[in-house]
Amino acid sequence: MQFERLAGLVKDRPEAGEFTVHRDIFRDPEVFELEMRHVFEATWIFLGFASQLPRPHDFINTWIGRTPVLVMRDGKGKLGGFVNSCRHRGALVAHTQAGNAKYHVCAYHGWAYGSDGRIVDIKDQKAACYPPGFDKLDHGLQPLARFADYRGLLFGSLSADVPSLDEHLGETRTFLDMVLDQSPQGVEMIPGSSSYIFKGNWKLQVENCVDLYHLTSAHPSFMEIVGRRQKGESAHGLAAIDFTAYKSPETVRGSYTFEYGHAMVWGTVADPRVRPLFMDIENVKQRVGELKARWMLNTRNLTIYPSMQFAENASLQLRVIRPLSVDRTEMTIYCLGAVGESAAAREMRLRQFEDFFNSTGMATPDDTMCYEDCQTGYGSRSIDWQQGYSRGMTAVLRGPDKYADELGVKPVTSTCSQFDMQDETVFHAGYREWLRLMRKGVA
Ligand code: FES
Ligand SMILES: [Fe+2]
Missing domain, CATH: 3.90.380.10 (Naphthalene 1,2-dioxygenase Alpha Subunit; Chain A, domain 1)
Known part of the structure; x- marks a missing residue:
């Protein structure tokens, strides 16, 4: 979508007594795609309350735009936010809204992750004949670019540029x-x-x-x-x-x-x-x-x-x-x-x-x-x-x-x-x- 067209969807001229928005921002699927990328996936989004995860290994599932997000408390009590998508071929690794799990095991091919997001097991890794480059990859869940809390209100951002x-x-x-x-x-x-x-x-x-x-x-x-x-x-x-x-x-x-x-x-x-x-x-x-x-x-x-x-x-x-x-x-x-x-x-x-x-x-x-x-x-x-x-x-x-x-x-x-x-x-x-x-x- 052209830059000019996008800028033309909001008329903001308070000095002229004018403020209005074009209805395409509510009805154009192309605008929606851009919103997901440039609004929801580019700013801080509320994820939940820290009090929803009081114990080690507690987790909640939530969303940033279209991205499924897994918030977990690790064994030492530290909170972290991760993309809930297996590094192998993408499946969700946690399904329920909330729970307690020391490990999240992907239901597809069994890769297992700890509550700190790190990979703990790649099923049948020894016999896999993986190329050397594979071992050098980070197989852990992808952490959110930014994760922070304000007095127990947890927020994450998929962009570090916030x-x-x-x-x-x-x-x-x-x-x-x-x-x-x-x-x-x-x-x-x-x-x-x-x-x-x-x-x-x-x-x-x-x-x-x-x-x-x-x-x-x-x-x-x-x-x-x-x-x-x-x-x-x-x-x-x-x-x-x-x-x-x-x-x-x-x-x-x-x-x-x-x-x-x-x-x-x-x-x-x-x-x-x-x-x-x-x-x-x-x-x-x-x-x-x-x-x-x-x-x-x-x-x-x-x-x-x-x-x-x-x-x-x-x-x-x-x-x-x-x-x-x-x-x-x-x-x-x-x-x-x-x-x-x-x-x-x-x-x-x-x-x-x-x-x-x-x-x-x-x-x-x-x-x-x-x-x-x-x-x-x-x-x-x-x-x-x-x-x-x-x-x-x-x-x-x-x-x-x-x-x-x-x-x-x-x-x-x-x-x-x-x-x-x-x-x-x-x-x-x-x-x-x-x-x-x-x-x-x-x-
Ligand atoms: S998609 Fe998760 S182990 Fe294959
Ligand atoms: Fe109302």
């Missing part, structure tokens, strides 16, 4: 800390996860996590049910975020964008008693201070570009995006909880998670249906340019607003407004990073 993970995460670390500091022992993946596939491009999910504009139109059933519960029409009286209060003038609401495509929306909560963390808030305040504790009760949806999202607007959800093809995406979702939280807080968290999130919750199916409708709509080849990236353009600030200043965070852009503005400039960061990576790759 900034340090700390630089990549940059200012978002303050908000990641708000996720990770929910108890003195941190946050954990509550056992169980759901995976589902929607018939749409992966960027639809990237957008949705920070898309406030859809809330009142795509999720009316959830809002209706919250309203009915408030009137007492509920046997269990589950406390959930009251989205109708989003419109109240007391609610402060904003969005931030960061370097490397990351983006976030946030808002204050009318009644913090609906937050499981509120039950322990005095301890949280002592640990992280008044200001951060207040922020930890705010709703915060954060995308670490391109494939990791924390949605903390009801319960606390981690989403991992795996693109399958230009019009197919796999989502895996986890409920996160404060380690050691009370049974009451954990129960509230789980019920809220099932209520709003989860593949059977009252919000997720609304969103996935909208993605599939969009993807179907992109079949209309008479329309090329989207009109969905302009809300907030005359309100967006370069740099921090007063709330970011107070926290000591330096976003690239900030918006702060009443609910009804429902900013769309928050999407620009992802597309700017998309274009930067694609240009760099194609060049």
Whole structure:
């Protein structure tokens, strides 16, 4: 694909009040191929939590773009990330999502690898009549070009040409800390996860996590049910975020964008008693201070570009995006909880998670249906340019607003407004990073 054509898929002229993307970025298989190589295989991708592999020889299987990735803890306790592909002729050497194995033996011809990725046995090697050059090859699993963690969040990159993970995460670390500091022992993946596939491009999910504009139109059933519960029409009286209060003038609401495509929306909560963390808030305040504790009760949806999202607007959800093809995406979702939280807080968290999130919750199916409708709509080849990236353009600030200043965070852009503005400039960061990576790759 020509460099000029690629650059022409995003129109980014804020001074002229223009930002839009061409629909080919959602529907052209050639663009998808380039994205896999130049976005997913050229930047840091979230792999999992270190706490998923607590013991020696524990492993998890995951993906970087199309590359199957095996993360293992070796016998000495060191974590490593490897391409899950046998050096002999390519088969996966580990199949299950997670487990514990000192050795991974390829099911095809029996080459065996240790949990440090090194080859430990080539079946019938002595009698093989291998040429001398063969012995000089590294037969071990290929390590990822980069592998690092931020406070137990594991990331890998297939390209060595990436900034340090700390630089990549940059200012978002303050908000990641708000996720990770929910108890003195941190946050954990509550056992169980759901995976589902929607018939749409992966960027639809990237957008949705920070898309406030859809809330009142795509999720009316959830809002209706919250309203009915408030009137007492509920046997269990589950406390959930009251989205109708989003419109109240007391609610402060904003969005931030960061370097490397990351983006976030946030808002204050009318009644913090609906937050499981509120039950322990005095301890949280002592640990992280008044200001951060207040922020930890705010709703915060954060995308670490391109494939990791924390949605903390009801319960606390981690989403991992795996693109399958230009019009197919796999989502895996986890409920996160404060380690050691009370049974009451954990129960509230789980019920809220099932209520709003989860593949059977009252919000997720609304969103996935909208993605599939969009993807179907992109079949209309008479329309090329989207009109969905302009809300907030005359309100967006370069740099921090007063709330970011107070926290000591330096976003690239900030918006702060009443609910009804429902900013769309928050999407620009992802597309700017998309274009930067694609240009760099194609060049
Ligand atoms: S493909 Fe693994 S041993 Fe042959
Ligand atoms: Fe939604």
